Amino acid sequence: MPLPKRKTSKSKRNSRRAHIKAVAPNLTACPQCGETKVSHHVCHSCGTYKGRTVIETKED
Ligand SMILES: [Zn+2]
Numbered sequence: 001m002p003l004p005k006r007k008t009s010k011s012k013r014n015s016r017r018a019h020i021k022a023v024a025p026n027l028t029a030c031p032q033c034g035e036t037k038v039s040h041h042v043c044h045s046c047g048t049y050k051g052r053t054v055i056e057t058k059e060d
Pocket of ligand 1: 030032033044
């Protein structure tokens, strides 16, 4: 099995990982209830997606 000849230095390893970072979720307002939701996801407040109810939510 092939193995690297040298141990990767901290500098090389860190510079490789320099672009790996957490991304903030793309939040938008729900067109049904106006609640903040993640875009392209079902709204957790009213349970709708693309104008129709997808999941049951407690509405009281
Ligand atoms: Zn909603």
